[in-house]
Structures are given as structure tokens and as C-alpha cells.
Amino acid sequence: MTDNRQNVAMGYIKGVFGVKGWLKVAANTEYSDSLLDYPEWQLSKDGQRLSVTVETGKVVNGELQVKLVGIDDREAAFALRGYTIEINREDFAPTEEGEYYWADLVGMTVVNTEGIVLGKVDNLMETGAHDVLMISGEYGRKLIPFVSQYIGKVDTENKTITADWGLDY
Template identity: 75%
Template sequence: MTDTQQWVAMGYIKGVFGIKGWLKIAANTEYSDSLLDYPEWQLRKDGKTLTVVLEAGKVMGDELQVKFEGIDDRDQAFSLRGYTIEIPRESFAPTEEDEYYWADLVGMTVSNKSGIVLGTVKNLMETGANDVLVVEGEYGQKLIPFVSQYIENVDTGNHTITADWDLDY
């Protein structure tokens, strides 16, 4: 894999499970077992990067547990605690029309229908009812529901979003 590809943080290793090298994972995905779709993960912590291959994985309750090739005991597994899990963006499944990965929306410039730049998408929040764009810019922080009522257009090619959102909202 090339160094130019975009890696997306998808969770982190939160602890060990048992004595045979199994790890507990905190997944930042809609479904915790989605990470099992990717056979190779990049782990990153304190400037150090490791590539690991998934040997096995399972969901126990709401917790994802995985085993990497070559990590066969608790001490080896414990040394991976705190690493961020990254997946190459190019390996994500294609989206349906009007569906977007959060990783693709972060960093986009958001303007309103009048052409005023509201800022840049810094993050998204789940509210239960819908996702919300966290936009930061010259006019402060704006929380814009990511629903068709407020989002006029998402232009992935130009990295822009047009929203029906006034400055005083």
C-alpha cells in the first residue's frame, strides 16, 4: 500500500481480553462488527505505526473483540492498548446516492444559499434523530442538521456543502 493513501481513524484498542492475545476494541462505526470487513488494519500511537492482519473477530454484547496474527499472549496484546485503528479510505464500500461517510464530510467548506462561507466541517454528532454537522468558522460554531431540509447540496468533487442556514441560526 502506498504512503499517499488516506487513512481514516475507525476506533481504538481499549484493552485486552483473556490470555491468548485477544483485544477489546472501541469502534467508531455505525455497527461495531463493520471493522471485521477489513482484513488489514494500521495502528497508530505516539508517532509509531504498525500494520496488523486480522486473524479472528467477534461481537460479545456490544463489544468488539479481535485477534491479530502474531499476537498470541496477553503481554503482546497489552502493548497495543491505546493504539488508534486506521483503515484505508480506498477500501470503504461505495455509498448509495445521497449517502456519505463522515470521514468524507469532515474538512468540507460549508456555505449558505447566499454564498456566505459558514466555515469548515470539524466533526459530526449523532443525535438519534439525525446526524449534525459541527461547522466552525469566522461566525463561530454552527450545528447544522444533516437532513435534506437544511442541506441543499454536497459536492464531493469540490469539497463543498451548500446549506439553507442563516448566520443568526
């Protein structure tokens, strides 16, 4: 049986805390406790996959600490170090008009207003003021601020972004 669901990497297990199976988690989310919104996690590392259930979690001094069901001692927790935490894309909350998950933007083709393909979004970067699309393509690496001044249309159905951005910028 194949699993066609799209899982999105949302962080990783960076260490253990205490002796009762608590884990330290590095979350790749805007708010570190956002991962607690998802009770079921897929863990992956070196081709191994595990399904786990979050028992409880908390943020302590800006660090996410999580207790998983069935992970009850330091040894069991230590064995999970380095695993990537993945969430099924179908489980994400709906976005508001004009809002997008980074995971949905990565892989989209960026075309400028002259119809020239600038490349594909391979990552995003947070600058504090706004997010920046990181694009790679035939014309090299481009960094385009993800703001309405430069971004015209985001077509999620056709996986394209129209940008008011020249080749020489």
C-alpha cells in the same frame, strides 16, 4: 517512499481480553463489527505505525473483541493498548446515492444559500434522529442537522456543502 493513501481513524484498542492475545476494541463506526469488514488495519500511536491482519473477531455484549495474526498472548496484546485503528479510505465500500462517510464530510466548506461561508465541518454528531454537522468558522460554531430540509448539495469533488442556514440561526 511516501505513502499518499489516506488513512481514516476508525477506533482504538482499549484493552485486552483473556490470555490468548484477544483485544477489546472501541469502534467509531455505526456498527461495532463493521471493522471486521477490513482484514488489514494500520495501528498508530506516538508516531509508531504497525500493519496488522485481523485473524477473527466477534461482538460480545455490544463490545468488539478481536484476535490479530501473530498476537498470541496477553503481553503482546497489552502492548497494543491505546493504538488508534486506521483503515485506508480506498478500502471503504462505495456509498449509495445521497450517502456519505463522515470521514468524507469532515473538512468540507459549508456555504449558505446566500453564498456566505459558514465554516468547515470539523466533526459530526449522531443524535438518534439524524446526524448533525459541527461547523467552525468566522461566525463561530454552528450545528446544522444533516437532513434534506437544510442541506442542499454535497459537492464531494469541490469539497463544499450548500446549506439553507442563516448566520443568525
